Amino acid sequence: QGLHGLDLTVVAGAAVIDERGYDNVMVAISADEARVLYRERMPVPVSMWQPWRAWFGRDGGARANLFANPVVDLSETRIAPLICYEQLIVWPAFQSMLHSPEIVVATGNGWWTAGTSIVDIQRASATAWAKLFGTPIVMAFN
Numbered sequence: 458q459g460l461h462g463l464d465l466t467v468v469a470g471a472a473v474i475d476e477r478g479y480d481n482v483m484v485a486i487s488a489d490e491a492r493v494l495y496r497e498r499m500p501v502p503v504s505m506w507q508p509w510r511a512w513f514g515r516d517g518g519a520r521a522n523l524f525a526n527p528v529v530d531l532s533e534t535r536i537a538p539l540i541c542y543e544q545l546i547v548w549p550a551f552q553s554m555l556h557s558p559e560i561v562v563a564t565g566n567g568w569w570t571a572g573t574s575i576v577d578i579q580r581a582s583a584t585a586w587a588k589l590f591g592t593p594i595v596m597a598f599n
Contacts, residue, residue: 460488466532468494470540470564477516483538483564485531495529495538496522498549528556537592541565544583554590561587561594568599
């Protein structure tokens with residue numbers, strides 16, 4: 458309701474949880490709709506992504522959508538979304554850049570890293586990917 462009458466879309470991080478596990482996502486919220494915009498391709502291995510759990514008949518952990526959604530359309534703009542760990546590794550950034558995005562949108566949840574340089578490293582890495590491919594970038598970390 459707070460967006461009623463505004464031509465504005467808010468992009469935010471969220472988790473979509475079900476009985477089998479969860480997806481780290483970016484959501485797009487406007488006056489007209491709220492939708493999952495992007496599902497993270499590469500959550501942090503071991504602490505979040507635990508594919509071996511299925512071998513033992515167990516559910517839980519983050520899902521890796523490895524080859525899905527390297528770019529997404531947001532208000533007619535082709536964006537390359539990178540959530541947290543994806544900013545630090547080759548595959549997600551390179552896969553997105555192969556699809557010629559107009560802008561990189563990098564987000565992260567860094568509240569738990571207070572007193573460390575983790576968020577600074579993520580910012581530097583995401584900025585380097587964007588500069589390497591000559592693509593503008595927007596970042597937000599909490």
